Amino acid sequence: MAEQTGNTGQTVNPWKVQGEIVDGKLQAIDYNKLVDQFGTRLIDQPMLDRLEKLTGVRPHVFLRRGLFFSHREFNKILDLYEKGKPFYLYTGRGPSSGSMHVGHMIPFLFCKWLQDVFGAALVIQLTDDEKFIFNPDLKIDDAHKFAIENAKDIMSFGFDPKKTFIFSDLDYMSGPFYKNVIKVAKSITTNQSRATFGFNDSDNIGKLHFVSVQASPSFSNSFPHIFGTANIPCLVPCAIDQDPYFRLTREVAQKLKYHKPSLIHAKFFPALQGPGTKMSASITTSAIFINDTPNQIKNKINKYAFSGGQDTAELHRLHGGNCEVDVSFQYLKFFLEDDEELALIEKQYSSGEMSTGQLKQKCIAVVQELVKGIQEIRATVTDELVDQFMNPTIPKDASMKPCVPQVQELKIE
Numbered sequence: 001m002a003e004q005t006g007n008t009g010q011t012v013n014p015w016k017v018q019g020e021i022v023d024g025k026l027q028a029i030d031y032n033k034l035v036d037q038f039g040t041r042l043i044d045q046p047m048l049d050r051l052e053k054l055t056g057v058r059p060h061v062f063l064r065r066g067l068f069f070s071h072r073e074f075n076k077i078l079d080l081y082e083k084g085k086p087f088y089l090y091t092g093r094g095p096s097s098g099s100m101h102v103g104h105m106i107p108f109l110f111c112k113w114l115q116d117v118f119g120a121a122l123v124i125q126l127t128d129d130e131k132f133i134f135n136p137d138l139k140i141d142d143a144h145k146f147a148i149e150n151a152k153d154i155m156s157f158g159f160d161p162k163k164t165f166i167f168s169d170l171d172y173m174s175g176p177f178y179k180n181v182i183k184v185a186k187s188i189t190t191n192q193s194r195a196t197f198g199f200n201d202s203d204n205i206g207k208l209h210f211v212s213v214q215a216s217p218s219f220s221n222s223f224p225h226i227f228g229t230a231n232i233p234c235l236v237p238c239a240i241d242q243d244p245y246f247r248l249t250r251e252v253a254q255k256l257k258y259h260k261p262s263l264i265h266a267k268f269f270p271a272l273q274g275p276g277t278k279m280s281a282s283i284t285t286s287a288i289f290i291n292d293t294p295n296q297i298k299n300k301i302n303k304y305a306f307s308g309g310q311d312t313a314e315l316h317r318l319h320g321g322n323c324e325v326d327v328s329f330q331y332l333k334f335f336l337e338d339d340e341e342l343a344l345i346e347k348q349y350s351s352g353e354m355s356t357g358q359l360k361q362k363c364i365a366v367v368q369e370l371v372k373g374i375q376e377i378r379a380t381v382t383d384e385l386v387d388q389f390m391n392p393t394i395p396k397d398a399s400m401k402p403c404v405p406q407v408q409e410l411k412i413e
């Protein structure tokens with residue numbers, strides 16, 4: 001049936017993100033549908049108001065603009081903070097290439113803000129094991145090398161090394177972390193893993209097991225050098241395609257008498273080609289990498305960034321552009337801090353006053369600036385800093401003292 005009409009539903013899982021195809025045309029991801037399908041909650045204004053009231057800090061642009069849009073029990077994290085009780089942050093990255101792209105930065109930039117505002121410790125899992133298991137062509141030593149290179153990219157996002165632990169699964173898998181992995185593995189049946197992720201009998205058994213590895217950093221006693229043996233709740237910021245892992249994690253947590261991790265979900269960072277797929281490191285023309293030169297950035301955006309503008313300049317002036325699908329506008333929504341400027345661009349582009357060329361120029365300048373800043377810090381990362389972030393024998397500060405309370409203008413009541 002689907003083949004006859006050329007229509008398909010949208011696909012969102014940890015390996016594939018694709019919007020619905022209607023009459024052969026790829027549609028943008030329908031996020032409300034995802035929330036229904038996954039059974040998560042939308043983040044609403046009262047929740048943002050509460051966050052602002054509790055912290056005295058204006059919600060991050062990603063929250064204000066609905067880019068982090070969905071959650072599972074984020075309110076529990078706010079309850080803890082209100083009571084002065086600790087929690088920690090957990091996110092991760094599958095190191096599939098030597099350099100990260102700008103879309104990969106989203107959960108990390110958000111974690112950086114959360115760390116600054118709440119003072120929470122952060123653990124970052126680099127799943128070199130996952131990438132090896134799932135990619136038939138990747139050598140295990142290359143996966144590990146990518147993990148270390150990606151760790152250096154992540155270090156350039158400004159995390160506090162005293163509060164942040166970055167680890168490669170291949171290196172860190174032992175002791176208390178491995179005990180949790182095995183406890184989780186014992187609590188998940190083949191059927192559950194297969195049904196959650198859609199595996200079949202010819203998939204390797206590592207794939208079925210991998211959920212245990214991604215689940216276990218949600219439990220604080222996996223990190224004795226940070227939390228000792230304490231059982232501290234955790235908040236996982238991630239793109240919504242990772243939710244299936246944590247649905248299972250939350251089921252298992254109950255059985256193991258751990259806290260269920262809370263989640264806060266991001267929308268996907270669109271590929272240059274349009275809002276129906278996410279930026280992918282393995283499709284180089286879809287992505288802007290953290291190590292791209294200013295010229296490469298300019299050329300990629302000019303050449304590939306999907307435009308919501310009209311076919312001719314004349315028609316564009318008449319009808320205006322569509323910001324919803326325009327990739328340059330969408331990137332500005334993530335990276336242009338100034339709300340007023342963004343609103344003005346939206347107005348001018350929608351009315352046709354601003355051309356696609358002008359919009360692209362603005363996008364190029366903003367992305368070049370962002371990447372330049374990261375590259376400057378990346379160039380200063382030393383082996384000593386790598387050790388401070390990645391050495392599991394160096395204790396961390398999990399005290400919940402906000403590092404930079406003035407991250408964004410404090411609200412004056």
Ligand code: TRP
Nearest residue numbers: 091092093094125127214238242
């Ligand atoms: N599986 C994720 C990826 O391929 C990496 C990851 C591991 C992760 N743990 C996580 C992502 C926790 C978000 C939150 O990118």
